[in-house]
Amino acid sequence: MKRREFLNRIAFGTLITGGAVVTSAVLQIPVPQTGAGSRRHGIGNINQYPLNHFTFLPEKNIYLYRDRKGIKAVSAICTHLGCILQRSDAGFRCPCHGSKFNNRGEAVSGPAIRDLDWHSVIREPDGRIMIIEDISVSPETLLEI
């Protein structure tokens, strides 16, 4: 009896383990490999961005501001539900639920309560200027030009 019981246990155990492995493998399949795209963005020639103006970068969902002192980059994604912000007279507004932000990225009214993320703008050693989305910086951090 012992052997039968032993065999039962082994067979059962193998089934369970195999099942668990198969299940976990299968569960991986629907998870998308979101090629979320690179989180570092080159902005190209700085002169193409007009001065004293928030330029929208469509693929990256970032607003870039350039003035005589330098450049800064703020996220264009509403902190409420992730809709893309549009410009308004005094800052940004979200078309989904009407959240409003000022030019410093602070949430002013509407359902959004977190302020906008400002992104780090750095100059690479080869001279290119990059926006790094992964690094959040304090509001209105400027890269001097």
Next chain:
Amino acid sequence: MTESDYTLTGHFKRAVIIGGCAVILVLLLMIISESGLRDWERFQEDYRSLLSDTLPDGGKIQIRQIERAELQLVDRCPTCHIGLYDSRLINQPLPLSSHPGDWFITHNPDNYGCSACHGGRGRALDIAHAHDTSINNPFLPSRQTWAYCGKCHLTIFPSDFSLTGADRLAAGRTIFLENGCQGCHRIRRVGGMHGPDLTDLGSRTLASFDFHNINGPYRIEIWHREHLRRPQDISTGSVMPAYHLRESDIDDLILFLRGQFRPRFPLRYIAMPMIREFKNERSEIAHDQLFSRLCSGCHGTGGMPDSTRTVPFYVPALANPDFQAVASRDYIAFTLTEGRSGRYMHAWTSEVSGLIASEILALMSSVRVMRPPGPDLNRIRRESGISGPGAELFSENCRMCHETGEGIRLAPNILSDGFLTLATDSYILANIVDGRANTAMPAWRTFSERQLADLLMYIRSQQIDPMRPLPAVQLNGNISRGDSLFYYSCSRCHGENGAGGIGPAILNRDFLRMTGPAFIVATITYGRAHSAMFGLSGRGIKNTAGHKREITDIVTYMYSRQDSIADYIPAGMVLGNPDRGKSLFYRRCTECHGQYGEGSKGPALNNQEFLNAASNGYILATISIGRRGTRMPSWGRGTADYPLLTPQERQDIVAWIRQWQTIRIKRDKRWID
């Protein structure tokens, strides 16, 4: 089973009967509405009875469609428009009539489909859905079909445009270009930034237009019409002026606007010139059209703003003769290429505006050309002038800077012998009429020949000694010695870069060009009596060969600098007292220019780009001569309401204004010629 079972079952059976009948009825109605009663079947029947002919394509009453996979369209238009190809039906009412004109020769529907040119929902089979105007590629009624020619044929950059049969589209294009719309609205990478990019305007759907302030029907054409009539009411926050166009012009313009498309069809469908424009190989804009295309929207046609179509912000009149008198080419180039921060004038460099270098330089020339030409100097004879009126002219226009009495002088004494014995008539006239760039000497172009002759006569009448001969000069001196000599001897009065200070600007290009080495050598040698310019002769200083060599070195150095371009526009030395200038400014200038120079009725003077573009001389000249036709009085002459400011006061105000400059902006050397 009890009695009640049967009753209840009976109820349900009855319910099934009623429900079943309802189902059958509804299905019957559906079948009926789908067979034989549909419009397109009627039309095909009409065709058949009209021509007692079989229908095309086999004669059955069926759906007919044109499929063009590469254009991504399936057009079922021939299902209703059954007579499309049949020229016998030319006089029939729609939809049986054949297609008018000879369009099929060049645009055969088998190659192009129908909805490419007419819009609409090709897949639909009833008129409401097929002629839908609210979808992407909306249907255009026949009087507007020309707009869709733009999908393949429209070019923006050549001077003219003609397309057989599309005259109204071409007319709309002309209206667009002449009114300076491209100055705010970018098209195909060229244009300004204040309005939305119009490159793909024709493909915008109805839902993307904001109809909040429009009371009419919900159609794209209505939006455009209302927007062109009163843009600031329709688009909140817009500064676009109302252009007061005629209705027919608006119609044509709407065609043009709705004809803006990116190429979406395979390239062999698109006209080559249009392909080139999108591949960034566009033709260069004709230089004489640049200003009207890009600037006239704000600055007015020919540089004079039109009072009927003003923008709600201050815009200088570029063709104003007083502006043109004081603005140097450097000033214009700098303002054009750096813009004005915080104002609507943005930088018109290649990266921002899409213009190429030759176009930008041509734009600068277009502005310069607005300067009045002035009289022909060769025809002026001093002898014909009368001194009396000349004296009046001198008092009126020249004395305010070339003050001959006591007190500070803003400009050299041109009535002194030291000057007059060396200056020829043509030299004096050239100075008056061309001025000196970046100094306070304006270019006086509004004097007539007569007036110039009088002025010249008067000036000459002040000369006592006869003309002195100008020496022969060869520019063979040692430049580096000349450099250090200049630095030690000349720059104290003439400014570090010869940009002027106590003495006039002498490394000024205009000066060097007009004056000539001989005059300069003579001036250095003899000096100017009763001024700070001491000479190297007279008073016992012998005119030795060593001195001669030094003078040659200095002058050689000066002319070696003639073509050098400084990094910054030379402002010149500040000679006034800013504190006095501050109180003067508060008393006299803030009414129009704001308490901190931020501008209200008058332009902003504390703008950094302005301060970098304008030399002290520019500011001084503007204050002194004013700007006719505007509210800026001539403070050098004085009026009843605005009494004159003395030269010292004007210098003080300039010093105060200069205090507002906080940054120095380097000139972009690409735009200097």
Next chain:
Amino acid sequence: MPSVKLPLSALERTRAISKNFFLHIHSARLDPYVLKPNFTFGLGVVAVSLFIILMCSGILLLFYYTPSVERAYFSILDITYVVSGGRFLRNLHRWSAHGMVFITLLHLARVFYTGAYSRGRGLVWYSGLILLILVLSFSFSGYLLPWDQLAYWAVTIAANIANATRELGLPAYIDPGRFVKNILLGGEQVGQATLTRFFMLHVVFLPVSTLFMLGYHFWRMRKSDGLCTPVQLSSQKSEESSENTDPDHPDKTKWLSWPVLIWAETAIFVGTLAVVLFFALLLDAPLRAIADPALPDNPAKSPWYFLGVQELVSYSAFSGGIVIPLLLLTGLFLIPVFDHEDTAAGIWFSGGKGLRITLLSVLFALPAAAGAIAVSSLSTAAFRGYTFLTILINPGTMLTLLYVAWAILVGKRYRSSRFSAIALFTVSAVGFIVLTVTGIWFRGMDWQFSWPWGV
């Protein structure tokens, strides 16, 4: 031609029922009480009828629909304009789908108010709740398939609601909302991956799961003696053993399923079919412009059954989008756990007192919900930067607390878990309806309050 001999005697009929593959989901005999129209309103049968109609119309639509972002919209156009009867087929499918969600919710309410989850029917209730989730998933996955502006932005918004945990600012790898959103969308944005997934769900996974679950639901019901009828009748049953399907020992107090129940179900099916066909004939399913990711709808609204949640989300993303809906679902699941009183099971509102409590609860819930919506238009400037404060204190959570307080009050006053459950269910339902109605008709651009008849 083979002769079909219809069973006539009671014995033959009971045998037909119990031995036929399709019919044996019914019991051979049934309690007459269950056929009273004002008892169940036939809602369950209507739901199954709609499901059958949806399956059939869906299969027919499958002949022409293409789940690719370039072709989906145009295949719908072709169905509408070219396919014979295509317009009606599509309308039929659409209105049946809306009806399905609506009827399922009504059925849920009916089962709750008659207390039919008690007396051992807990598993029926759970399987029913799972079916509710499946129906909502069905409707949601089908909503995207036409790939027009309505579809695209509805799904975008709903996915963003799932992503409401972003408000907490969690790092990406442990953010469950983000995970759910990515799984749903197959990426960061609605695109081809989303369409493929939703199509697979709508056409394979959900039908199979629903059929399976329906089978279990019916089986469980059969195991619990059919529909839950009031006690006084079942006291008669308790003398006999549990459901007697033995055709040799019939319980003669009950009706034969054949013919009564068969005809009843047929009548309801035909009636449902007639009604939805009528709608399909008269009303066209909406189809707006083709989906344009660059042109957001404003206001962008999720499907109507999610608009209550979207309204809550406009107060606070995390609490309104995740916490409160989860609480609702959990509450529903836990009802049989907390309510053990089954004496009044099968009676609407558990009697007159229950009816009074229901009405009182409605009267309480309506102004409370309206008040919450009014409060929501106040400025939240004071909460700037205090994320957790807003998550805790906002009109949604306040309303929830109010309702829970009401339910506890009622429970204490009447010392009954059933009445407490009735109170809680009623106020939640009314609140949710008010929020949904607001979301549908009273929210305009930028989600600002606006009257439905235009300004």
